[in-house]
Amino acid sequence: MLEALKKEVYEANLELARRGLAIYTWGNASGIDREAGLIVIKPSGVDYGKLRPEDMAVVDLDGRTVEGSLRPSSDTPTHIELYKAFPKIGGVAHTHSIYATAFAQSGRAIPACGTTHADYFHGPVPCARALTEAEVAGEYEKNTGLIIAELFCGIDPLELPACLVKSHGPFSWGRDCAEAVYHAAVLEYCAQMAAITEALGAGEGAPRYLLDRHYYRKHGKNAYYGQRED
Amino acid sequence: MLEALKKEVYEANLELARRGLAIYTWGNASGIDREAGLIVIKPSGVDYGKLRPEDMAVVDLDGRTVEGSLRPSSDTPTHIELYKAFPKIGGVAHTHSIYATAFAQSGRAIPACGTTHADYFHGPVPCARALTEAEVAGEYEKNTGLIIAELFCGIDPLELPACLVKSHGPFSWGRDCAEAVYHAAVLEYCAQMAAITEALGAGEGAPRYLLDRHYYRKHGKNAYYGQRED
Amino acid sequence: MLEALKKEVYEANLELARRGLAIYTWGNASGIDREAGLIVIKPSGVDYGKLRPEDMAVVDLDGRTVEGSLRPSSDTPTHIELYKAFPKIGGVAHTHSIYATAFAQSGRAIPACGTTHADYFHGPVPCARALTEAEVAGEYEKNTGLIIAELFCGIDPLELPACLVKSHGPFSWGRDCAEAVYHAAVLEYCAQMAAITEALGAGEGAPRYLLDRHYYRKHGKNAYYGQRED
Amino acid sequence: MLEALKKEVYEANLELARRGLAIYTWGNASGIDREAGLIVIKPSGVDYGKLRPEDMAVVDLDGRTVEGSLRPSSDTPTHIELYKAFPKIGGVAHTHSIYATAFAQSGRAIPACGTTHADYFHGPVPCARALTEAEVAGEYEKNTGLIIAELFCGIDPLELPACLVKSHGPFSWGRDCAEAVYHAAVLEYCAQMAAITEALGAGEGAPRYLLDRHYYRKHGKNAYYGQRED
Numbered sequence: 046m047l048e049a050l051k052k053e054v055y056e057a058n059l060e061l062a063r064r065g066l067a068i069y070t071w072g073n074a075s076g077i078d079r080e081a082g083l084i085v086i087k088p089s090g091v092d093y094g095k096l097r098p099e100d101m102a103v104v105d106l107d108g109r110t111v112e113g114s115l116r117p118s119s120d121t122p123t124h125i126e127l128y129k130a131f132p133k134i135g136g137v138a139h140t141h142s143i144y145a146t147a148f149a150q151s152g153r154a155i156p157a158c159g160t161t162h163a164d165y166f167h168g169p170v171p172c173a174r175a176l177t178e179a180e181v182a183g184e185y186e187k188n189t190g191l192i193i194a195e196l197f198c199g200i201d202p203l204e205l206p207a208c209l210v211k212s213h214g215p216f217s218w219g220r221d222c223a224e225a226v227y228h229a230a231v232l233e234y235c236a237q238m239a240a241i242t243e244a245l246g247a248g249e250g251a252p253r254y255l256l257d258r259h260y261y262r263k264h265g266k267n268a269y270y271g272q273r274e275d
Numbered sequence: 276m277l278e279a280l281k282k283e284v285y286e287a288n289l290e291l292a293r294r295g296l297a298i299y300t301w302g303n304a305s306g307i308d309r310e311a312g313l314i315v316i317k318p319s320g321v322d323y324g325k326l327r328p329e330d331m332a333v334v335d336l337d338g339r340t341v342e343g344s345l346r347p348s349s350d351t352p353t354h355i356e357l358y359k360a361f362p363k364i365g366g367v368a369h370t371h372s373i374y375a376t377a378f379a380q381s382g383r384a385i386p387a388c389g390t391t392h393a394d395y396f397h398g399p400v401p402c403a404r405a406l407t408e409a410e411v412a413g414e415y416e417k418n419t420g421l422i423i424a425e426l427f428c429g430i431d432p433l434e435l436p437a438c439l440v441k442s443h444g445p446f447s448w449g450r451d452c453a454e455a456v457y458h459a460a461v462l463e464y465c466a467q468m469a470a471i472t473e474a475l476g477a478g479e480g481a482p483r484y485l486l487d488r489h490y491y492r493k494h495g496k497n498a499y500y501g502q503r504e505d
Numbered sequence: 506m507l508e509a510l511k512k513e514v515y516e517a518n519l520e521l522a523r524r525g526l527a528i529y530t531w532g533n534a535s536g537i538d539r540e541a542g543l544i545v546i547k548p549s550g551v552d553y554g555k556l557r558p559e560d561m562a563v564v565d566l567d568g569r570t571v572e573g574s575l576r577p578s579s580d581t582p583t584h585i586e587l588y589k590a591f592p593k594i595g596g597v598a599h600t601h602s603i604y605a606t607a608f609a610q611s612g613r614a615i616p617a618c619g620t621t622h623a624d625y626f627h628g629p630v631p632c633a634r635a636l637t638e639a640e641v642a643g644e645y646e647k648n649t650g651l652i653i654a655e656l657f658c659g660i661d662p663l664e665l666p667a668c669l670v671k672s673h674g675p676f677s678w679g680r681d682c683a684e685a686v687y688h689a690a691v692l693e694y695c696a697q698m699a700a701i702t703e704a705l706g707a708g709e710g711a712p713r714y715l716l717d718r719h720y721y722r723k724h725g726k727n728a729y730y731g732q733r734e735d
Numbered sequence: 736m737l738e739a740l741k742k743e744v745y746e747a748n749l750e751l752a753r754r755g756l757a758i759y760t761w762g763n764a765s766g767i768d769r770e771a772g773l774i775v776i777k778p779s780g781v782d783y784g785k786l787r788p789e790d791m792a793v794v795d796l797d798g799r800t801v802e803g804s805l806r807p808s809s810d811t812p813t814h815i816e817l818y819k820a821f822p823k824i825g826g827v828a829h830t831h832s833i834y835a836t837a838f839a840q841s842g843r844a845i846p847a848c849g850t851t852h853a854d855y856f857h858g859p860v861p862c863a864r865a866l867t868e869a870e871v872a873g874e875y876e877k878n879t880g881l882i883i884a885e886l887f888c889g890i891d892p893l894e895l896p897a898c899l900v901k902s903h904g905p906f907s908w909g910r911d912c913a914e915a916v917y918h919a920a921v922l923e924y925c926a927q928m929a930a931i932t933e934a935l936g937a938g939e940g941a942p943r944y945l946l947d948r949h950y951y952r953k954h955g956k957n958a959y960y961g962q963r964e965d
C-alpha cells in the first residue's frame with residue numbers, strides 16, 4: 046500500500062538527517078496521496094539510523110492509523126492541518142534546525158535579507174503567534190497547524206513555503222516531501238545568513254524590486270532559471 | 276568482571292568523540308553497577324582513538340581501583356559523588372563541549388528557550404556556584420560533585436539531567452551511560468541555540484505551560500512521544 | 506570542442522561544492538578561451554551531484570549558446586561583462602557562501618583585517634552599489650557585471666580578485682577558473698574571520714605597510730613565497 | 736638525513752590540515768634536532784594534499800638550506816628565532832586558524848576563561864605588539880620571532896606554549912612538533928570558547944586558584960592526570 050510514497054517519505058526523512066537538519070529522532074517529513082486521502086509519515090521516536098521504508102506510518106486525514114504497527118509522529122496532527130489548509134502542497138517537513146529554531150525561539154520572522162532568500166521565499170518567513178495556555182492544554186499539535194493556517198490566510202503557501210512556530214521551530218512544505226525537505230534546508234541556510242547579516246549591521250535591507258526579480262526568475266510562467274521547459 | 280558494562284561504557288565514551296563533544300583525551304563517561312557498588316569509567320588521559328573496552332577502569336564508591344592497570348579518570352571523585360547523591364541514575368558524562376562550556380565559563384544557566392530544551396530538561400540547566408579557594412585546594416574533584424548535589428537538593432535529577440560547573444563545563448547523567456552521553460549531546464545543541472537566540476533577541480521567552488507540555492509529552496505516565504508502551 | 510576547458514570548468518564547479526561554497530544547484534564557475542572568444546560555464550539549475558563534463562555550456566561573448574543542449578547559468582551575462590571588462594582574467598566564480606554573502610547582504614566591504622586577507626586581496630573587498638529599479642527591471646544579470654566593472658575602474662582585477670554584489674553575494678575571478686574558485690574559498694574564510702574579529706573588537710586594524718608586505722610576499726616580481734621560479 | 740624527524744614533521748603538518756587548522760598551503764610545522772643544530776620544516780607554498788615526507792626542507796640555524804630541492808617555508812626565520820630563544824622546545828607550528836587569528840586581528844590576548852584553557856596554558860595567551868614599519872620593511876619574518884621572544888622574557892615557554900602575532904595569527908610550540916600542533920588545536924578550541932563566552936557575558940572570570948589547580952593537575956611533578964609515571 047502506497048509503496049512508492051513510503052519510499053519517497055523514507056528518503057525525505059533520511060535527507061533531513063544527512064543535511065544536518067535533524068539528529069537522533071528529531072524532526073519528521075511526510076507526504077500525501079491526495080486521491081486516497083492518506084498521509085505517510087515518519088514513526089514517532091525512531092532513530093534515523095534505524096529507520097526502514099516499511100516503518101513509515103500511514104494515517105488518514107482524521108489522524109487514524111490505517112497501516113503500520115508503529116505510532117505515527119506525535120506531530121502528525123500539525124501535518125494534517127497543513128494538508129487540509131493548503132490543498133496544493135504534497136509534502137511537509139518539521140525540524141529543529143539550529144538557526145531557524147533560534148529565530149522561532151526569539152519569536153521573530155526570518156527577514157528577506159537578499160537574493161538567496163528571495164530565490165525560494167516570496168517575503169520574510171513569518172513566525173506564528175504564541176499558542177494560548179488553552180490551546181496548548183487542548184489539542185496542542187492540531188492547534189499548531191491551525192495557527193499556521195490562520196497566519197497564511199490570503200497567502201499562497203507555495204510562494205512562501207515555510208513558517209516558524211514561536212518557541213518551537215520551523216515547518217516547511219512543498220509540492221512533494223522531497224521539496225518540503227529542500228525548503229527546510231534552504232530555510233536553515235537563509236536563517237544563518239540572516240543572523241550573521243544582522244550582527245554585521247543589516248543596513249537598509251534588500252529592495253522589494255530586487256527580491257521580486259529573483260523570485261520570479263525561478264518561479265511562475267516567466268521563470269528563466271534552470272532547464273525546465275514550462 | 277562487569278564485561279557488559281565495560282563494553283557499554285567504552286561505547287558511550289566513543290560516542291562522545293563521534294558526536295564532537297570531546298577531542299583528544301578530553302571528557303569521560305561512566306556507568307554504575309548498583310548491586311555490585313562498582314563504577315566503570317574511562318581511564319585518565321587516554322586518546323579516544325586508542326581506547327579499548329578492556330582499558331576501562333573499575334572503581335568502588337570509595338574511589339579505590341578494583342580492577343585494571345590504568346588509572347581512572349581524574350574526574351572519578353565527581354562521578355562518585357553524583358552516584359551517591361542521585362540513587363536513580365546509572366551513568367554520568369562530562370565534556371568540554373563548546374557552547375555548554377561557554378555558558379559555564381560565563382557562569383550562567385542555559386535558559387529554557389523553547390521546546391527542544393523542554394523535551395529533555397524540565398527547566399533551565401543551572402550553573403553551580405564557584406568553588407571556594409579551600410574547596411579547590413582540598414578534594415577538588417569530590418567537591419565538584421558535592422556542589423552539584425547541593426544545588427540539586429529537592430530536584431529530581433532525572434527531570435533535569437545536567438548541570439554546569441562554573442568556569443569548567445557540563446556534567447550530565449541518565450538512567451545509563453548511553454543516556455548520559457545522549458543528554459550531553461542534546462545539552463550542547465540547546466546551548467548553541469540559546470546563544471544564537473540571545474544574539475537575535477530572546478524576546479519574552481517560552482511560556483511555562485508550553486515547556487511543561489513538551490516535557491510531559493516525552494516523560495512520565497502520560498507521555499505519548501515515541502513507541503514506548505509505558 | 507574545448508574539451509580541456511570543459512573538464513577544467515567541470516572540476517572547478519565540483520570544487521565549489523566540495524569546499525562547502527555551494528549547495529544544491531547554487532553558484533557557478535566559468536572559464537574563457539580568449540583566442541576562440543568562447544566561455545564554458547555551468548548549466549543552469551543542475552545539481553552538483555549530477556553534473557558531467559559534457560554538460561558544460563559553451564557561449565560566445567554575445568551570450569549565444571554555441572554548443573550544448575543545456576541552458577547556460579542564468580548568471581552568464583554577469584560573467585561575460587567581467588570577461589569583457591577584465592582582459593587579464595581567465596575564470597570567474599559566483600557563490601552564496603555564508604559569510605561573504607552576509608557582508609553583501611549588509612552592504613559592506615570585507616575589511617582587510619590581517620595578513621590572511623592581504624595574502625590574496627590588495628585592500629578591502631568592496632561591495633558594489635545597489636542596482637536601481639530600472640537596472641533590475643532591464644538586463645539584470647548584465648547590469649550586475651557592469652556595476653562591478655564600474656567599481657573596478659582603475660583597479661587591477663588580479664590585485665583584487667573579488668567583489669561583493671549588494672543584497673546578493675560574492676563574485677571572484679583569477680587567471681583561470683580553478684583560481685577563481687580558490688579565491689572564492691579564501692574570500693569566505695577571510696569574511697568569517699572578519700566577522701569574528703569585529704565581534705571581538707576590531708581595534709585599530711592592520712597597518713597598510715604590513716598588508717603590503719604580505720601581498721608582495723606572494724605576488725609580483727619580488728615575491729618569495731612558494732616554489733615559483735618567476 | 737634526519738629521516739625520523741622528517742617523517743614526524745611531515746605527519747605534524749598533515750595533522751594541521753586534518754584538524755582543520757590549515758587549508759591549501761597555509762600554515763607550517765617544524766621540528767629541531769638540537770644536537771645537529773638542524774631544523775626540518777614544511778616547504779613553502781606546497782599544498783597539503785601533495786606533501787611527501789621527502790619534501791621536507793632541512794635548514795641550519797642561520798636559515799641556510801642544508802638539504803632538499805624545495806624552498807623552506809617563508810616563515811622559517813620566525814621558527815629559527817623561537818628555537819634560539821626557547822632552548823627547551825623541540826617543535827613549532829603556525830596556523831591561520833579562524834578564532835585564534837580573529838583574536839590576533841583584534842590585537843587581543845586570549846583570556847583564560849576556564850579550566851579547558853588552564854589545562855594547557857598557564858595564563859592568558861598574549862598578543863605580541865605590532866611590528867614597526869621599519870621592522871616589517873627589514874627582516875620581517877625574523878623580527879616576528881624576535882618580538883615573540885621579547886614578550887616571553889621571564890616566561891617559561893613550555894608553561895605558555897603559544898603566542899598571537901598582531902594582525903597575523905598564532906604561533907605555538909612544544910617539546911616536539913606533534914605537541915606544537917596539539918597546542919595549535921587546543922588554542923583554536925579555547926579561542927572559540929572564549930569568543931562565545933564573551934558574547935554571553937564573561938562574568939567575573941575564572942579565579943586564579945582554579946586555573947592553577949587545573950594547570951598543575953596536568954603539569955609538573957605533582958601532576959595526577961593521565962597515565963604518566965613522572
